[in-house]
Amino acid sequence: MALRMALRSISANKMRSMLTMLGIIIGVFSLVVLVSLVSSTTNSITDQVSGLGSSLITVSVSDSRGRPIHLEDLEDWIDSEEAISAMSPAASAMVQGRCGEKSALFTLNGVTGDYAEISGLKLLHGRFLKRSDLLSATRVCVLDRQSAETLVGYDDCVGAVISLGGNRFTVVGVTESEESLASFFNMSLTAYLPFSTLYRTTDSVSAEITAFTVGPAEGFTVAAAESRMKELLLERFGDEDACRISSQNIFEDAMKNVTSVLTILLGGIAAISLIVGGVGIMNIMLVTVTERTREIGIRKAIGASRRTILVQFLIEAVVLCMLGCALGVFFSWAVLRLASLIVVSMESLRFRLEPSVVILSAAFCFAIGVIFGLYPANKAARMKPIDALHYGG
Amino acid sequence: MIELRDVSKIYQIGDERVRALDHANLHIAAHEFVSVIGPSGSGKSTLMNIIGCLDTADAGEYLLDGTRIEDYSETQLARVRNRKIGFVFQNFNLIPKLSAAENVELPLIYQGVRRGERARRVAEALERVGLEKRSSHLPTELSGGQQQRVAIARALVTRPSLVLADEPTGNLDSHTSREIMQLFAEMHEQGNTIVLITHDSDVARQAKRVVHILDGKLTEVSA
Numbered sequence: 001m002a003l004r005m006a007l008r009s010i011s012a013n014k015m016r017s018m019l020t021m022l023g024i025i026i027g028v029f030s031l032v033v034l035v036s037l038v039s040s041t042t043n044s045i046t047d048q049v050s051g052l053g054s055s056l057i058t059v060s061v062s063d064s065r066g067r068p069i070h071l072e073d074l075e076d077w078i079d080s081e082e083a084i085s086a087m088s089p090a091a092s093a094m095v096q097g098r099c100g101e102k103s104a105l106f107t108l109n110g111v112t113g114d115y116a117e118i119s120g121l122k123l124l125h126g127r128f129l130k131r132s133d134l135l136s137a138t139r140v141c142v143l144d145r146q147s148a149e150t151l152v153g154y155d156d157c158v159g160a161v162i163s164l165g166g167n168r169f170t171v172v173g174v175t176e177s178e179e180s181l182a183s184f185f186n187m188s189l190t191a192y193l194p195f196s197t198l199y200r201t202t203d204s205v206s207a208e209i210t211a212f213t214v215g216p217a218e219g220f221t222v223a224a225a226e227s228r229m230k231e232l233l234l235e236r237f238g239d240e241d242a243c244r245i246s247s248q249n250i251f252e253d254a255m256k257n258v259t260s261v262l263t264i265l266l267g268g269i270a271a272i273s274l275i276v277g278g279v280g281i282m283n284i285m286l287v288t289v290t291e292r293t294r295e296i297g298i299r300k301a302i303g304a305s306r307r308t309i310l311v312q313f314l315i316e317a318v319v320l321c322m323l324g325c326a327l328g329v330f331f332s333w334a335v336l337r338l339a340s341l342i343v344v345s346m347e348s349l350r351f352r353l354e355p356s357v358v359i360l361s362a363a364f365c366f367a368i369g370v371i372f373g374l375y376p377a378n379k380a381a382r383m384k385p386i387d388a389l390h391y392g393g
Numbered sequence: 394m395i396e397l398r399d400v401s402k403i404y405q406i407g408d409e410r411v412r413a414l415d416h417a418n419l420h421i422a423a424h425e426f427v428s429v430i431g432p433s434g435s436g437k438s439t440l441m442n443i444i445g446c447l448d449t450a451d452a453g454e455y456l457l458d459g460t461r462i463e464d465y466s467e468t469q470l471a472r473v474r475n476r477k478i479g480f481v482f483q484n485f486n487l488i489p490k491l492s493a494a495e496n497v498e499l500p501l502i503y504q505g506v507r508r509g510e511r512a513r514r515v516a517e518a519l520e521r522v523g524l525e526k527r528s529s530h531l532p533t534e535l536s537g538g539q540q541q542r543v544a545i546a547r548a549l550v551t552r553p554s555l556v557l558a559d560e561p562t563g564n565l566d567s568h569t570s571r572e573i574m575q576l577f578a579e580m581h582e583q584g585n586t587i588v589l590i591t592h593d594s595d596v597a598r599q600a601k602r603v604v605h606i607l608d609g610k611l612t613e614v615s616a
Contacts, residue, residue: 012490298486301447302547303475303503305468385447385474389486 006316009288010323020284021324023277024368028328028361029335031270035263035357036336042259056118057214057226058090059233061243067236068208071134071195074112083228086114086215089195093202094188095165099151105188106147106164110198110205118215119178126158126173129194137196142173147189164191167201222247267357271364277324278368285317285376296380297388310381317373318366325365329358394586395421395444395555400453402439402609413439415609416453421588423554426581428589430597430614431606438559440606441590445478445557446470458554475503479548483560485540487532493543494519494528500551518546522576538569545576549585556580558589562596574599 010017061069074087088111097106115121116128124145133140141164148155151162152171160171169191178190199205216225226247233243289296296309304312336351343351397419404411413436421427431437442448443455446462449470455462457477465473480486487496494515501511519525522542532540541561548556558577562570574596581587581601589600597603603614 008490294486295488298488299499299503300471301445301474301480301486302500303471303551305471305503307468308471308503386442389447389482 002312002315003319005312006319009316010320016284017320017323020280021277021320021327023280024274024321024324024365025277025328025331027270027274027277028325028365029331030273031267031361031364032329032332032353032357033335034266034270036332036354037339037351038259038262038266039354039357040336040351042255045255057216057222057229057245057247058211059214059229059243059245060211061209061233061237063237063239063242064208064210065237065239065242069212069236070207070209071112074209074212077232078114081228081232083217083220083225084214085217086118088112088115088118088213089209090211090213091195091198091205091209093165093198093204095202097147097151097165097189097191098163099160102151102153104147104151106191107188108141108164108198108202109190109192110195111192112195114215115192115213116175118213121178122176124174124176125156126171128173128175129192133194134196137194137200139167139169139197139201140172140194141169142175142192143171144175144177144190146177147191148174150189164193165201169193274361274364274368278321278372281317281320281369282372282376285313285320285373286379288316289313289376289380292380293383293388293391296383297385297391300383300385301389306381309383310377313377313380314370314373317377318369321365321369321373322362325362329353329361394423394425394458395419395588396454396456397443398454398456400443400450400455402436402443402448402451412609414443414450417609417611419604419611421586423586424581424584425602426577426587426589426600427602427604428591428597428600429604429606429611430591430594432592435606436609437590437592437606439609440611441557441559441588444555444588445480446473475500476551477554479551479553479556481541481544481548481556481558481561483563485532485537485544485564487540487543487547489532492529492531493524493535493546496532496543497547497550500547504551514550515546518550519543521549522546536569537565538572541565541569541573542576545573545580549580554586556585556587558587560591560593561589562591562593570596 071089074089077084078087091110093108093110095106095108097104109115111129112134113129113131116123121128126142128142129140132138141162143151143157145155148157148171152160155174157171158173161168162171163169175192195209199207214225214229216222226245230245233245234240237243299309333353336353340351397417400414400417401412402414404413415436417440429437429440439448443450446457446465449455449463457473462470462473474480488499491499497515497518498511501514506514516525516528519528522545524539524542524546527535527539532543535543545561561577562573565573577587577589578599587600589596591597605612605614
């Protein structure tokens with residue numbers, strides 16, 4: 001009933017109501033659009049970034065307590081744990097690599113066949129390492145595209161024989177270059193060897209695995225695999241400090257930081273414009289109360305209590321705000337749709353209404369309606385019936 | 394029904410103290426039709442405001458249906474106005490945005506009467522003032538006499554103990570005035586208590602009892 005009265009008095013003065021709501025509409029519009037834009041853009045960047053080994057869980061063992069981890073242990077874990085489907089040691093050594101006349105500094109990564117899956121390496125030519133390579137410690141290696149082109153001279157160099165640290169290796173596959181922060185700063189070239197081959201040919205790497213990576217099985221989250229891994233390691237070493245386990249993704253974390261700062265900043269600016277809109281509501285409600293002094297007097301004379309009048313004007317202010325909010329959300333939706341159509345060429349970029357910010361702005365508008373409506377409504381409620389009745393006539 | 398005992402009301406206008414009501418005593422029994430007559434500035438409106446619980450007295454006692462009004466809070470006064478008093482004003486005082494039926498419905502909404510019951514009683518009240526066919530008209534679409542009928546319907550719809558009319562014919566032509574006064578006479582016959590405030594002795598004479606007011610003092614004039 002009170003709601004119907006409010007809608008009625010708002011529609012009785014459409015032009016003024018519209019202008020009053022404009023502040024709220026613009027405020028909501030900027031809040032929703034800005035936050036949605038930031039979050040949509042971030043999502044699409046995050047999608048691209050998360051290809052960079054984001055499901056990687058890294059374990060580094062600092063103190064093996066006389067029970068060092070060997071390749072067989074990793075294999076056992078893969079077989080026994082359903083949350084874990086891929087594991088690979090992470091050991092590396094720097095050696096000089098040669099092919100014909102050319103030579104370059106190489107980082108040899110001792111890994112298993114699972115490494116390609118865990119870190120999302122894409123194979124270009126040939127094959128990646130196999131289990132048999134690890135079992136018999138064969139002298140094979142997989143190069144990434146950059147090292148193949150630099151050392152051998154062309155990327156499709158499967159079958160080529162190169163020298164790494166004085167040992168001859170046959171190239172069995174070529175992968176896409178790994179885009180990681182580590183490879184970005186590393187000036188050396190990259191080759192992947194079976195872990196067993198690496199520790200046999202290099203002095204600096206032993207058969208004891210001190211660092212390895214873990215990939216979660218399908219249907220399991222990174223967090224689930226990580227917590228299971230933690231249990232396994234605690235069981236083995238009996239001490240949480242014996243090793244460190246992490247699934248951090250530098251890119252994602254950095255992105256999250258930037259986004260939250262940006263969201264707060266833009267959201268704050270938009271919130272200020274919403275407050276300005278609220279002041280507009282208060283202003284017009286004060287005018288309305290003065291204009292309707294007589295009506296208030298009549299209502300009070302026939303028995304409306306202070307509370308009834310207060311609620312009536314408060315509802316009017318809140319309805320005004322919520323209507324403005326709804327219109328603002330509608331315009332935001334329209335503009336975001338339009339923006340999506342315009343940038344349709346960038347497939348990964350989809351602008352969509354962020355539901356959380358819609359809910360947030362609705363709550364904010366409600367609060368503004370109540371806060372800025374309270375003063376005029378209270379002013380109306382406190383009017384004395386005789387004064388109000390004799391006002392202007 | 395209505396008992397005023399030594400009621401005084403003083404207004405401060407600038408440096409001057411105006412005694413709008415000066416130890417006024419008045420007793421009105423149920424089912425009476427009383428008119429209060431006096432020139433402008435005599436304290437008529439003040440009397441009406443106090444009887445109508447729109448204002449409270451500075452001194453003295455006012456009992457309505459045996460209860461002291463002075464002790465009431467504003468919320469309680471609103472309740473009394475809503476349930477016990479029906480107002481009819483000189484300038485009708487209808488809410489312009491609401492239709493005739495909605496204007497009549499308003500006091501029932503404040504009473505918390507259910508929708509179905511409201512519709513029934515609104516129709517009944519409008520029928521009583523002969524406006525059942527105009528229920529959806531806005532006040533601006535009605536003549537002065539019709540507007541006053543709507544106001545009377547609004548006053549009657551709550552079945553009040555007292556109908557309080559302040560110059561109900563003041564804004565109407567003589568023909569329409571007679572119709573409205575006829576309506577008041579009918580209401581009185583049907584058992585309503587009516588207090589009518591006016592400056593017009595012709596109007597006042599239609600009541601069974603006339604009270605004269607001058608400078609805030611009340612004197613009985615036998616009818």
